[in-house]
Amino acid sequence: MAQNNQIDGSRESVLKGWKSGCHAFAALRLSSQLERELGYAAGTIRKRINPNYDDAKLTVEQLIEITHASGRPELIEGVLQSVNYVGAPLKGSDQEATLAVQALKASQYSGELAQVVLQNANGSRLPRTERDRIRNIASAGIRNFVSVINTIEYKTAGIQPLLAMGADVAAGFPLPGIT
Structure with missing residues (x-):
């Protein structure tokens, strides 16, 4: 059973931002290309950004690596949204x-x-x-x-x-x- 770390909500509501970021990133259909670029096995990124797949999760290093390689902020924005933060790149x-x-x-x-x-x-x-x-x-x-x-x-x-x-x-x- 998942531990509830919020006073007024469930673990599900905490992960809502992350799930939203995963869905937005998956909609870009970049997983196969990134897996080849980063040397991951086929389907690795797809499994790790699927919030319903509990056996494989992204590490922080992989999240950073994928964000840099793709140039897309959806996953990072999802993480930040889950902890009620908003991020913005300093250079652009x-x-x-x-x-x-x-x-x-x-x-x-x-x-x-x-x-x-x-x-x-x-x-x-x-x-x-x-x-x-x-x-x-x-x-x-x-x-x-x-x-x-x-x-x-x-x-x-x-x-x-x-x-x-x-x-x-x-x-x-x-x-x-x-x-």
Whole structure:
């Protein structure tokens, strides 16, 4: 019998995020290709990401290896969701964008998220595809905000933070209190 480690819920509810991540990753149909790349026996990844298959589970090292090889965050996001955390990569395509572009993207993601949530607000249930779509939009917004924070930290922690911020002001991004 599985031990219940939560005060107000079951072990099943704790694993809901992990199962969701496994289903999202399995839907990508990358298992066979990854098994060849990583040198695993055929069917190994498929068995290990199947939450209903108790005989084989992923180790942390394998989870990291699969995530790096695939470039897909679904499994990691599932683990984090199971412990009520949200993750975001620090490096990405937004790394070189200015603060103004990042602020506009934040607005875009917020608008998209609001639109999708309003479209699904009256439904009695939320299909998995819509739930994944909402999660993808929200994750993109979170990654954007992490990128903004990282950019601000980078520009204010260096030797010449005023020059870096001055370049943004010259490019047209107004800073609070200096407009």
